[in-house]
Amino acid sequence: MFKRFLSTASTFGRWPLALLLAALLSACASMPHSIGEESHKHPSAPAPAPVAEISQAQEADQLLAQGKDLAAAKAYIEAAAASGADKQLDYLSKAAQASLAGNRPQVAELLSAEVLRLSREPAQRAEALWIQAQAYERDGQTKLARGALASLIAIDTVSPERRAEAMGRLAKIYEAENHDLTALDFLVKRDALLTGVAKAENRRRIHALLDAQSSAKLRNWRGRSGDPVVQEWLAFALIAREHVEPANRQAAFAAWLQAHPGHPDIHYDDASANNRAAVLARGAICTLLPTSGRFASDTTAFVAGLQAAAQQEAGPAIYQLSDSSDPALNATEYAAGVEAGCAAFVGPALPQDINAVLGARHPSNPPILLLGAAQPHSQPGVYDFDISLRVTARQVAEDALRAGYRQAAVLYPLDAEGADMQAAFLEAWKKGGGSVVGVAHYRDGDTASAVQRALGVAPLGAKTFVFLVAPAQRLADIISTIRAQTTQPILLAGIPTFAAEQSTSISDARVYALGSPWVFDPQIAGGPVAQAVRQSLPQASAAQWRMAGLGAEAYGLVAKILHIAKPAGASPTGALSDPHTLQENNKRDLRWVRWHNGNIEVLPALPEP
Numbered sequence: 374m375f376k377r378f379l380s381t382a383s384t385f386g387r388w389p390l391a392l393l394l395a396a397l398l399s400a401c402a403s404m405p406h407s408i409g410e411e412s413h414k415h416p417s418a419p420a421p422a423p424v425a426e427i428s429q430a431q432e433a434d435q436l437l438a439q440g441k442d443l444a445a446a447k448a449y450i451e452a453a454a455a456s457g458a459d460k461q462l463d464y465l466s467k468a469a470q471a472s473l474a475g476n477r478p479q480v481a482e483l484l485s486a487e488v489l490r491l492s493r494e495p496a497q498r499a500e501a502l503w504i505q506a507q508a509y510e511r512d513g514q515t516k517l518a519r520g521a522l523a524s525l526i527a528i529d530t531v532s533p534e535r536r537a538e539a540m541g542r543l544a545k546i547y548e549a550e551n552h553d554l555t556a557l558d559f560l561v562k563r564d565a566l567l568t569g570v571a572k573a574e575n576r577r578r579i580h581a582l583l584d585a586q587s588s589a590k591l592r593n594w595r596g597r598s599g600d601p602v603v604q605e606w607l608a609f610a611l612i613a614r615e616h617v618e619p620a621n622r623q624a625a626f627a628a629w630l631q632a633h634p635g636h637p638d639i640h641y642d643d644a645s646a647n648n649r650a651a652v653l654a655r656g657a658i659c660t661l662l663p664t665s666g667r668f669a670s671d672t673t674a675f676v677a678g679l680q681a682a683a684q685q686e687a688g689p690a691i692y693q694l695s696d697s698s699d700p701a702l703n704a705t706e707y708a709a710g711v712e713a714g715c716a717a718f719v720g721p722a723l724p725q726d727i728n729a730v731l732g733a734r735h736p737s738n739p740p741i742l743l744l745g746a747a748q749p750h751s752q753p754g755v756y757d758f759d760i761s762l763r764v765t766a767r768q769v770a771e772d773a774l775r776a777g778y779r780q781a782a783v784l785y786p787l788d789a790e791g792a793d794m795q796a797a798f799l800e801a802w803k804k805g806g807g808s809v810v811g812v813a814h815y816r817d818g819d820t821a822s823a824v825q826r827a828l829g830v831a832p833l834g835a836k837t838f839v840f841l842v843a844p845a846q847r848l849a850d851i852i853s854t855i856r857a858q859t860t861q862p863i864l865l866a867g868i869p870t871f872a873a874e875q876s877t878s879i880s881d882a883r884v885y886a887l888g889s890p891w892v893f894d895p896q897i898a899g900g901p902v903a904q905a906v907r908q909s910l911p912q913a914s915a916a917q918w919r920m921a922g923l924g925a926e927a928y929g930l931v932a933k934i935l936h937i938a939k940p941a942g943a944s945p946t947g948a949l950s951d952p953h954t955l956q957e958n959n960k961r962d963l964r965w966v967r968w969h970n971g972n973i974e975v976l977p978a979l980p981e982p
Contacts, residue, residue, distance in 0.1 A: 429455055430464065433471075438914050439844075441788050442475030442667070462488050462497060469504045473511070474667040481508035495530045502528075503535065506542065515546050522546075537566040541575070548582065554594050557582055561603050570654070570694055570709050577705065583610040601636060605629075609641040655714035657692035658683070658931055661707060661730065662720040662744075664693065674910060674917035675760075678924025679719065681905035688932050689716055700729035711738050717931050720744050722760065731755065740934045742927055758930065760923045762790070763797035764961055766842075766866040769887050770801035772965070773838060773864060776979045780837035782827040783812040784855070791842045794866055798840055810837060820854045828859055836982045838862040845915060849879055856881065862982070867919075868892045868966065868973075879968040885979060887963050891922025893973045894964075 433448035446468045453464035469484035485505035492498055502525040509518035522539045525531060531539075540563035548556040560579045567575050583591065588611060595607045608629055616622040630636055658679070662672040679691045692715065694706050703721060707730045710718065721727050722744035731750055734741065740754040745761065773781070781802055785791035791814065799809065810833065815823035827839070841863050843851045848865075855863060860883070868888030890897050897903065906921045907913070913921065965976040 433467065437471055438916050440790060442471045443477065444788070446471035446475060462492050466497065466500055466504070469501065473504055473508050478508035478511040482512065495528050499525055499528045499531050515550070519543060519546055533566045537563045553582060553586065554597060558598065558600060558603055561600065561606055570706065570713065573709055574705060579606065588614060602639065605636050605639055609639065613641065654692045654710060656716050657690045658717050658719060658928070659692045659694050659710045659715035660719050661694055661703060661726070662722065670917060671920050674913060674920035675924040677906050677909045678921035679928045681902045681909070682925040682928035684905060685902045686932065688937055700725045704729040704733035708733055715739055717741065717935055719927055719931060742931055756930070756934065758927060758961070762794055762867055765887055765963060766794040766798040767801040768963060769840065769864055769866045770798050770805060770807065772887065772979045774805040774807055777981045778836050778838050780808050780810050780834055782810040782837065782839045784823060784827045784839060785814055785842040786844065787814040787816050794842045798866065820851055824855050824858055833859060833861055838864050840864050842866060852879065852881060852884060880971050882967055882969050885965055885967050887965050889922050889926070890964055891925065893966055893975065
C-alpha cells in the first residue's frame with residue numbers, strides 16, 4: 374500500500390491536499406496495528422535492514438541536511454515502505470517532522486496521528502505529539518494543539534526542556550483565548566523547570582500577565598486556583614500593589630511567608646533568577662540563534678565555530694541566549710541580553726527575527742552582527758553578515774562583470790536552494806548589465822538536454838560563461854556533460870567539497886569556484902580552530918562544516934568590531950572580511966579558486982575571458 378502512496382507523493386506540491394491525505398491513509402492502513410503484534414510474530418533478533426531501506430534513509434538524511442524538506446519527507450516514507458515494522462514508525466515520524474519543516478502542516482498532522490495510532494512507546498509518542506502540536510498551531514487549530522500539548526506533558530519521560538517549551542506554548546494559546554488564569558498556571562509550573570535567561574524571560578511573562586489584571590480579578594483568582602504556588606504569586610502581586618516602597622514590600626512578603634508555612638519563597642521581584650545568566654553573559658558574545666527545530670544542526674555547527682575561535686584567540690566567551698519561534702520574544706531575549714551585559718550579539722538570521730530585534734534595539738546598545746538579509750537600516754553598530762549562499766551567487770555575478778564577462782548561461786538543480794541561488798545571481802547579473810543566453814534547470818537523467826537549453830542554439834561569444842549550481846556528488850558528471858557541448862568557463866557559487874583532497878575528480882582548469890578559505894586554505898582548514906571543530910563535530914556534514922567556518926569567521930569579525938582582534942597576519946579563524954565593508958555594502962571577502970590537475974589553486978581574482 375505504501376507503493377500506492379509513493380506514486381502520489383512524488384507530486385507533493387501539486388496534488389490537492391485532500392487526495393494526498395487520502396493516499397497517505399490508504400498507505401498507512403497496510404501497516405501492522407502495533408509494533409508489539411509484529412514483534413510477537415518474530416521473537417528473534419530483527420533482520421538486517423534491506424538495502425532499499427538503507428538507501429532511502431540515507432538519501433532522506435542528506436536531503437534534510439540540504440534543507441530540501443519535502444523531498445526528504447517523501448524519501449523517509451519510501452524508507453518506511455521498504456522497512457520492517459520496527460523501523461516504519463521512526464521513518465514516519467521523521468517524515469512528519471520534514472513535512473512540518475516544509476510548511477505542510479496538514480500532512481504532518483496525519484503522519485504524526487498514524488504514529489500515535491500505532492505506537493505505545495513513550496518517547497516515540499512524545500515526539501509525535503510534539504510534531505502534531507506544532508502542525509495544529511500552524512494550521513490554526515489551537516484547540517487540537519492544546520490537546521496534543523496536554524497529552525505530551527502527561528508523559529513522564531518527557532525531558533524538562535521539552536516539557537517547559539510545551540507549557541510555554543500552552544500558556545501562549547490560553548492567553549490568546551483570554552483564559553489568563555490557565556495561562557498563568559502553566560507559566561508558574563514551567564518556572565521551576567527553567568534557569569538563567571530563560572527563567573528571567575518566563576518571569577517577565579508572569580509579571581506582564583499579572584500586571585494586566587485588576588486587583589479585583591487577582592483576588593477572584595486566588596479563590597479559584599488550587600495550586601499553592603500560583604496562589605503565592607497572586608498574593609505577592611496584590612502585596613506589591615499595596616506596598617510601593619521596597620523595604621515595606623519585602624517586609625510584607627516575609628510576613629506572608631511566615632503566615633503560610635510550607636510555601637517556597639518565589640522571589641517575586643528579586644533579581645536572583647538573573648544572577649547566573651548575568652554572570653555568564655556579562656562581557657560575552659551572545660548568540661540569538663534557534664537551538665531547536667529545522668535549524669538546530671546549523672546552530673550547533675555555527676556555535677562550534679564560534680567557540681573554537683574564542684578558545685584559540687583567548688577572547689570573549691560565547692553565551693547562547695534562549696531562542697523562540699516568536700519574533701517578539703526574541704526581541705525580549707535580546708533586551709535581556711543587553712541588560713545582562715553581553716558585549717556583542719551574533720544573529721538572528723531569519724528576517725522576521727531580525728526586524729523584531731532591530732525594532733527593540735537602541736543605537737547605544739552593543740554591536741550586533743546580523744546573519745541574514747535585513748531591511749534597510751542606518752543604526753550604528755549594526756553589521757550585516759548574510760551567511761546564505763545567495764551572497765556568494767551575487768558576488769559571482771559582480772566579479773564576472775568586473776572581469777569582463779558579458780553573457781551567462783545558467784544551469785541549476787530543480788530544488789529550493791538551486792532556484793534561490795540562480796535567482797540571486799540573475800538579479801545581480803542583470804542589474805550590472807549582463808545578458809543571459811539561457812536558463813535551465815536539470816533533474817536526474819535529463820542533464821544533457823538541460824545543458825542544451827541553457828546554452829541555446831546561437832554560437833557563444835568569448836565573453837560567455839556557464840553559471841552552474843551543482844551538488845558535490847554530481848559535480849564531476851555535470852561538468853563532463855557541459856564539456857561535451859562547450860569549452861566556455863564554468864563558474865560555481867561555493868566550493869562544493871568538504872576539503873581540498875576530495876576534489877581530485879575535477880581536473881578542468883577552466884572551472885572556477887568562489888568560496889570561503891575555511892574549505893581550501895591549508896593554514897585555516899588544517900589549523901587549530903578547524904581541528905577543535907572536528908573534535909566537537911566528528912561527524913559533521915559538508916553543510917555543517919560550512920556553518921562552522923562561518924561561525925569562526927563571525928567571531929573574528931566581532932573581535933575586530935570590539936577592537937580586540939590579534940595583530941594583522943594569517944588569522945586562524947578565517948575572518949577576512951572588513952567590518953566597515955560589511956556595514957557599508959554587505960559584501961563578504963570570498964576567494965576564487967580553480968582545479969589544476971586535481972588540486973585547488975587559489976587565484977588573486979577571477980581571470981578575464
